[in-house]
Amino acid sequence: MTLSEEDYIKAIYHLGKGENTTVTTNAIAKGMDTKPSSVTDMVKKLSDKGLVNYKKYQGVTLTALGENSALSIVRKHRLWEVFLVDKLNFSWDEVHEVAEQLEHIKSEKMIDHLDAYLGFPKIDPHGDPIPSKDGEFKKSIKKLLNEASMGVEGICVGVKDSSVAFLKFLDKNKIALGDTVTVIDKEEFDGSLHIKINGRNMHISNQIASNLYLQISE
């Protein structure tokens, strides 16, 4: 598989939301910042190679082979992201572009050794799950904290409001990315939440809760 083919397969996988729903030509073009005619060309090629199911005007789905390939690329992408954050001190918002390149390096031995070296991580720096070598992983959902039901547990993986004021507030209150959060109780009146964060009980306003993303694994 060429670099370009890999990027298409990965895009089709993501646009199909991990589940194998049909993806349209225009959606792929938008997702990859290219033209629909280019997508048609490539989709034919991928179909010839048995990576996607394609019938004119009907959109595409990944074949079993295509889905395996997609998971393998996603695995590499996310393992490299962990490497960049854990070992090279990149911050979570700097890794994507580099991982976009690293995911195409071809060496099964390298990626397996990297996996072991990183301690077989289960999620990447954005809280997304890392498929195992044989393509298995837990599905997870990203939700705003104020939309999580009572009792739900998740990992804090991002902010909606990235203003300095908000980030300073989080810092001051020792809320950081990667923290484990459990929803203990919700106040009907003002939408505020009682949560447990890294074992510590806290009461946070709805305004805060509606700007924190939680990754919830099923």
Next chain:
Amino acid sequence: MTLSEEDYIKAIYHLGKGENTTVTTNAIAKGMDTKPSSVTDMVKKLSDKGLVNYKKYQGVTLTALGENSALSIVRKHRLWEVFLVDKLNFSWDEVHEVAEQLEHIKSEKMIDHLDAYLGFPKIDPHGDPIPSKDGEFKKSIKKLLNEASMGVEGICVGVKDSSVAFLKFLDKNKIALGDTVTVIDKEEFDGSLHIKINGRNMHISNQIASNLYLQISE
């Protein structure tokens, strides 16, 4: 610079022996396992970009810009080789092919952080020097073992032939980088050498001796 341009620039650098000697079209073709006509095409392109000096039928040399680029690629290649050996437990005969891919990843921040993470190594797993960020490195004072005089003692710091076959031969015969070698005697007839390596006596052919670099302690 494209991946292919980078590989050409690196090949020209190596064929020029690190010194900036003129390199011929055929030499590049051989070194890169491609055809002379392809080399001519690419060399024109590199010349247009100011990376090489080129006049028809006269061969090429790197410009200052070209040499800087070459050193930057060599730096990346060798740092990744150190990473693979030191962190991912690759052996020195397995790293070249993967480093050939990794050297093209574009992120200055990543390579500088990698350098620091590896502890600013000065040589790669084959004993070759690693250029610093600004393209400086100590020219290696290494000498081929078959060129060393009798009685000379040195440390094995690199190989000239880095083919898998040769590296495997060395492993099998327990010859490794860092080993201390003393030249006991030289056979005039076939150029073979009697050496002492880590206290063990050995008789090696001229072919082996002419592919092992020694750093001689004066």
Next chain:
DNA sequence: AATAATATTTAGGCAAATCTAAAAATATGT
């Protein structure tokens, strides 16, 4: 059901990097 709007495909072309075959320049040998 006919028309308009949108989505998708086809046709034809371009740039990068490669190749083969032929032509031109350079180097070598007597």
Next chain:
DNA sequence: ACATATTTTTAGATTTGCCTAAATATTATT
């Protein structure tokens, strides 16, 4: 010095991945 051999360049073709413009299919609207 001249013929021959070798090296290098040119000409023309191919593949991959992309593009624009035009044609065609599908979907939405009246």
